[in-house]
Amino acid sequence: MKLMRNSMKVAKWEFKRNIRNKSFIISLFLTPVLFILFSTAPTLLSNLSEDEEAGTTVYLNDQLGVYEAIEPMIENEDFVDWNVVETSDQPKAMQSQLKEQEDAAYVLINEESLKSGLVTFMIGDDLDKGFENELQVFQQPLKQMQLQQAGLSQDQMQLVNTPIQYELAEVETAAGDKSTEEAMGGFPYESAIPGIFAGLVLFSIVISGMMIFQSASQEKKDKVAEIILSSVTAGELMQGKILGYFTLGILQVGVWITLALPIALWKLEDVPVLEYLFVPETALLTFIAVLGYLLFASLFVGLGATVEDYTTSGNFQGMVMMLPFLPFVLIAPIFSNPSGIVAQVASFVPFTAPGVLIMRLSVLDEWPWVEILIAIVVLLASIWIFMKLAGKIFQIGILIYGKNATPQEIWKWLKA
C-alpha cells in the first residue's frame, strides 16, 4: 500500500513536471498537426497544381457529332482534362498551329474513322504518347455508331457493348459481411479501426516511454536521484516513473484522437467509425499495447540509469532504443501473410509481439486465440523478468556518477 502511495507521488510529479514542460506541450499539439499536414499536403499541392494547369487544348474536327455523347464526361473532368475547341480545319492546316501551341492536340473524326476504325490525331511537342490513352473516350460512341450502321437492334448493341465481368465467390462467409467493405472500396475498416487505435496507443505510450530514459539519465545528471532515494525505494521510483509517463502517453493519445476523430469522421462519412471503435476487440488490442509499453518502459528506465548524459549515450543504449521499431521491418511480410511463419514467430518474440499482434489482428478475419494467449503469456513473463532486471540495473546505475556504463558493467550488476 505504502509502495503504491510513494509510486503514485513520483508518478504525479513526473506528470506535473512534464505537462508544464514547453517542449512536451509543443510536441503534444504539433505532432497531430504535422501528421495531418503531411497526410493532406500532397493532395492539396496536387490540387493546387491542377488548378494552375489549364488542361490540354484539343482541336476537334468532329464530322460525325460524336462529341455530343462525351461532352458531359469531358466537362466533369472525369477521365481527361481537355479544353475542346471545335474546328473544321484539316490536318495540314493545323500543323503550324501545333508548332506554336506545343501543349495542344488535334483530333479528326470523319466517315473514314467509322469505316476503317482509325482516328487521326496530332500532338504538340509538350504532350507525350500518353495522350493516345486519353483518346479512349471516343471508343464507346464510335463503336456504337459502327454497330448502328451494321443494323443491330438496341438490345443487341447493349449486349455487345457490355463487357464480360468476373465474380469472386466467397468461401464460408456469412452473407452481408463483405457488403460494407466492398462499399468502402475494399478497405477492412471494421477490423482495422480497433487496430489503428491500439497502434496509436502503442506508438504514443512507447514514445512517451522513451522519455523515461531521458528522465532517469537527467535525474542522474542533475544529481537528484539520491535525494529522492532517501525517501522512496529504487523500485518505487522506477514504478512511479513508468506510471507517470504512461499517463502522459495516454493524455497524448487523448489529445491526438480528439484532434483526429472529427477529421476521420468527416473524411470517412460512410464508415461508422465510432461503432467500429467501441468493440471488445479494441479492449484486447489496447491491453496488448499497454503490455508493450510496460515491457519497453522497464527497459528504458533501467537503461536510463546506466547513462550519465543521454546526449552521449553509447551504441549499446542506442540499439536498445531502436527495439520498439523492430515490427516496422516486418510490416510487408505480416500484411502479405498475417498467418505466415514470420508473423507467427514474431508474435512470440517479446520485443516484436505487441506491434506484430496488433498488425496481424487488424487484418485477420478469424483471430488465432491460442497464439494470442501464448503471446500474452510470453509478454507478461517478459515484463516480470525485465522489471526485475531493470530494478537491479536502476538501483545500482542511478547512484553511479561521472560515466556511462558499459554492457560489461551492466552484466556485472545483473549478476550481483
Next chain:
Amino acid sequence: MKKVLSVENLQKSFKNTKVLKNISFDVHQGEIMAILGPNGAGKSTTIRNIMGIMYPDEGSVTFHNHEGKEIPRHKIGYLPEERGLYKNVKVMDVLLYFASLKEYPKEKAKQRALVFLEKLGLKGKEYASVEELSKGMGQKVQFIGSIIHEPELLILDEPFSGLDPVSQEIFRDEIKELAKNGTAILLSSHQMNLVESMCDRLFMINRGEKVIYGSMDDVKTEYANFKCTIRGKNETAALERIPEVTRVDQSDDISILYLTQDVEVTSWLKQLPNDIDVQELSVDRVSLHEIFVDIATDRNLAEEVGEAHA
C-alpha cells in the same frame, strides 16, 4: 540524551574490497555528531547504509526502535554529497515535492518553505525557476529540502562544500539552531574549523575503520597535544634539543614545536633555554584539522609500509 540512531558493527564490501569494517556509533537527540575521514574513507557509504539507499552485508542500523527496512525514512532528512535539483521547475514546487515524499502536509510545508527561504536570503525566489538560481542559492534550496519536514534525524553529507564563507556561517547557525530544537544531526565535512566550532561529538573513519570516536573534549584531551609557536630567528636543531619537543615545523622565522602528550605546560615554559630568540610566543592545543591530517597520513603511511613489507 535519548538515542535516536544506533549503528552497530556495520560491514559492507564492494566486489572483494571491504569498504566498511565494524563501524559502530550512536547519535543522540539534540546533538551534532561529525563523521570525518579522508576521501574514500567510507563516510558516504556509511551514510547511504543508514539512509537505506544500500543495505549492509552485516551489522545493523536502528532508528529509535526500528531496524533496517522498517526505519520510517520520512522522519529523516538527508542532504547527500552528490546533490542537485530538477532544472525546469519552480523552487516552491520542488520543495513541496520533497515534503510530499516525506509525507509532510502541503500547507505546513509551504509555510516552512517560505520561512526558511526568507531566513536563507531567498525571499521572493519561491516561484523562480531553479535554472535561474546561482549555485549557492541552489544549495540553500537543497538544504531547505532536507529539513522542510521537521526531521528527527538530519544527515548532512558535506553541507558546506562549494559555499562561500558567509553562506557557511549561515548554514552553521541554522544547523546549530536545529540541534538546539532537538534534531539529532549527523554531519560529514572536510571543513574542520566548522566541525570544531559546532559539533558535540565526532567519529573519524579511515579506510573503512573507526579511528577516533568520542566527544570533542575527549578527542582533544586524548589526541590534541600542546604546540608552541615561536616567532624568532632560531636553528631547527637547537629547538629540537629542547626537552618534550617531538617535532619542529619551521617556515621563515616561525617555528612550531609539537610537545609530548603528558607535558606540564607552565613547567616546560620555565625551562626554555635563554639563548633562543623569542619575538612572540603562544601555546595552543593542536587543531582538529591537524589531528585529522596526522591520523589520516600516519595510518595511510603505516598501511602502505605494511603492504610494501607484505
